[in-house]
Amino acid sequence: MNKKQATCMAAAVLILTTVLAGCKTTDVTTDQTAEQKDSQKSEASKEVAELTFYHRMNTMTDYIDAFVDKYNDEHPNVHITTDLQTDSAVLQARYAAGEDPDIVLGPQSTQYMVDGKYLALDEAMPELVESVKPELVDIVRELTTDHVYRLPTGMGTYGMFYDRTIFKELGIENPDTWEEFLNACRMVKEQKPDVYPFYLEPDNLGHQVYYLPLGLSMLDNGMLPYNKAATKNDQSILRFMEDGYLDLYAERLMEMAEEGLFDKEAAIVGNADTASEGFAQHKIAMMLDGTWWYGDAITQYPEMASYIGFMPIPSIKDDRDAYGSVDYDSCISISATSPYQEELKEFLTAWFDDAGKYCETRKCPCSVKGVEVSWGDKTFVKEVDDVLNNYETGVVQTESPNGFYTAEIANIVEEMLVGSLAPDDFAQTFTDEWNAAYGSK
Amino acid sequence: MLKKIKANYYKCMALPAFLLFFCFFIYPLCLGIGMSFTNWDGVSAEKTFVGLWNFREFFRDSRAIHTMLTTIKYGLLEPICINVVGLGLALFLDSKLKMTNLMRTFVYLPSVISALVMGYVWQLMLRPDGGAVRQVMEFLGFGAHFKAWLAYPDSALWIILLVNVWQFSGPAMVIYLAGLQSVPQELYEVATIDGAGYLQKLKCVTFPMLKPAFQINVITNIIGALSVHDSVVALTDGGPGYATETISVYIYRMSAGARAGYATAVAIILLLITMLPTIFIYRAMQKER
Structure with missing residues (x-):
């Protein structure tokens, strides 16, 4: 073996060792962790x-x-x-x-x-x-x-934000059903063409799937059983394909898009700043989001606190009342x-x-028992309390597979909005992506 | 012995560079190849050997295939556009016009700004509500032709291409300019005496002499285009839907989505996709020489 061959051989062995090190199956033993912790503790003191x-x-x-x-x-x-x-x-x-x-x-x-x-x-x-x-x-x-x-x-509480000024001006009553919600949107569109009846932005596209279709399913099953099923991907309880909520959501959203009740372009290229700016300029009539948005928005535009209202989420299912969602x-x-x-x-x-x-x-209610906080405009806080006290309220916070972020869900909804995905295939695609995220482990 | 050491001393000079190259390229690459055969999530200490499962999964996933096709489409278009624009600008600015230095500076300037920052700037300018592009078009009377191009699958990729070509034509221009300025003037004089016109001089003198510059530009642009990431993230984040999702954006998402093993496998695939045209062009040009 000459010098060149020996060098090549050594390099090949080195590379192979590194590759094997990369794909080595590893498992950390508790003994090692405890040992490391002990040595760290003694140093820490x-x-x-x-x-x-x-x-x-x-x-x-x-x-x-x-x-x-x-x-x-x-x-x-x-x-x-x-x-x-x-x-x-x-x-x-x-x-x-x-x-x-x-x-x-x-x-x-x-x-x-x-x-x-x-x-x-x-x-x-x-x-x-x-x-x-x-x-x-x-x-x-x-x-x-x-x-x-x-x-x-x-x-926090997730629900429908609305512009009280616009509602008062047009004489719109707070909608409780999906049909009433659509009628409110139609009225805004007809009488105020320069106002978004309903505002959607990319982040909300993902969240809405949790709060609208999956939220109903969670209310049906109860938070704990549903989330336990979600952590195990137990489709006998989750029933993404069977309960019809995902299909119904796709149908409802596309119906709104076709009627021009929300701006499809803004749903794809807009952002949370656009939403705050829109409400500040009375250019948005309604938007679904959590009270965490309210905190950020009124910090940016304090004058908005006097006219931003809050109401429950209209159910996409016809025979079901509006509901609220408690969140952390x-x-x-x-x-x-x-x-x-x-x-x-x-x-x-x-x-x-x-x-x-x-x-x-x-600007949110406190999680600690007995701590009362002045976190918002009195009327707004009263409306939030009204949603929590007078409507069906659940914890609509779905466990999801690691990595299946709302941005991923938003992409699937965007695919539907731009016509690359048929509404009929939405539920299947959502389920496939969800399963793929679980399947990675 | 001492003589032998002295004779080989120069080899030691390459050692620091080799060590750096080994630590930051060869070692991570080899480790990555190994990792691509595991199902590591990028967080936990556990990982299991899964063989070629990740590679098989990539070719079975329609989203991944779409991502690959988008990357290849972009990888073909961007080098062509950048080189055509860069060469055109170089030819134009190599002439005896006034203020050519200032114009070269302006053309080169966008490339010194981060692609991510540039992407966000363009995204703001292209906003449908109050973006500068809309305002300018309205001022010029073309407001009716404005649309939120980034929100449509058929135009979003072209906007990304436009922004990148605008930003990175400067460096290509500089390389072509250097090439142009190294062409001996005698060749042009001989061509003039032989009665060659401007186009004939371009074809028979300028272009053949620019081959080294062309090779550098094409290869670096292919590598850059196939791994485009920053401007895509800033302008469309791969959207609308998955319309502009390139492989590098896909890798990032898979990695952030707790699929580090799979993401590494896709990165290896991207490396192969990038190497193929690069080696092909390099060898073709070496043959011509």
Whole structure:
């Protein structure tokens, strides 16, 4: 063997070894993790705890930075650095690189919880979990392990926002059924041609599928059984193809598109800023979204608070009344792998002690029992309460396979809107994509 | 012995570059090839060997095939357009016009801005409500011809192409200009004496002398076009629906969607797709030389 052949052989062996290392099946043993944790703990006890606080709440940056600065000043043994990332893929990259953040303020996917990234708060901090409204704890409970790995700071409600000025001017009564909703849209279209009767934007295309067709299915089955079925992809309960809600949604949406009751172009190229701007200029009559949108919008356009109204979601099914949806807002978790467990628990307690102020800034009701917050215009808050108290209200927060984000669903709806997907095939395509996301594991 | 070491000393000079190349290219590439045979989700510590399942899945998925076709279509169109525009600009700005340096600067300037930023700027300009393009068209009396081109599958890809050609014709122009300026003037003088006109000079003198510049431009543009990502994300995010979803956008989405193993397999497929035309053009040009 000459020198050249030997070099080639060595290079080939090196490359092959690397390729094999890449495809090696791995499984982390608990022994190794415990050993690593012990060594980290002993190191941690000696130094200032350097913690990272990952969040995606860009509208809450000022509050979070001020809170963290104050906390750092009052706790010399701790130094927290905030890390604002609006793209959820960044969190995945952090975990893949082994750079687990110590504190995460949304989004906590089920996979991260199952993988043991977050501390089980119901075990480690039961009093804190007790202090949060039980209906919200139920929503955030991870169903396969039956533990609570995240706690919401605020709560939200999903429903129909409307412009009270336009409704008053045209004499429109708040619609309770789909037919009444369509009639309201038609009236706006006829009498105010420069106003969007109903506004849809790409983010909402995805959310709407959860709140309209899947929401009805969840109300039929109850949140816990439905979500348990969703985590196991149990189609005998989910019945995407059988219950007809996805088909009905596709039919309803295309009917509206054909009548020009919403702007298809805006549904594809619009954004949340356009929605806020539209309401600020009285160019939008109705829009489905959560109260978290309201908080951001009235921060940007405070004058809107006086005329934005809220009503329940009209059911796409004819013989069914409108309904409301309770949701969580701003879920926070702490790392289960960090060596600074005590420091993190202390931080979380301080975070929830200040939850009222957080919610006042965020403009949402507080998740902590007994904490009342002045979070919005009185009429608006009354209308939200009316939806929660006088209509069928459920927790319409569907568990979904990891990676099957609302943006993915929005793409399927867009395909339908631009004519690349027949409405009859919508339910099948949705089911296929959902199954593919589950099938990847 | 010492003599032998001295004689081979120059090889050590390549060592830092080789180490960097190995650490940041060969090693990740090999690791990626291995990873493409697993079902790793990109988060958990577990991964299982699944053989060629990821590759089979790609060719069975109609969305993936559509993505590949979109990428190939774009990969064919963009290099042609950039080279035609770049060469045209180079020929124009190689003349003895006034202010050619200023014009070259203006043509080159967009390419120094990030494609992502440029994409967002164009997306704002093309907005149907209050975008600059609509306002300008209305001012000029063509307002009725405006539509939200990014919202339609048949026009969205062309807009992405237009933005990229506008942005990246500058670098192509600079390479062609360098090529043009290195053509010996004597060749043109001889051609003039032989009675050649402008077009004949272009065909028989300029174009043959520009082959090296052409080779660099075509190969780099093919690689760039087949891996186009930033401008697509900023302008359409692959939409409407999946109409402008390119392979690199698909890879990103699959990776963010907890399918890192599958995404890596698609990245390997993209590497092969990129290598094929690049090697073909490179070899064809080497033969001609």
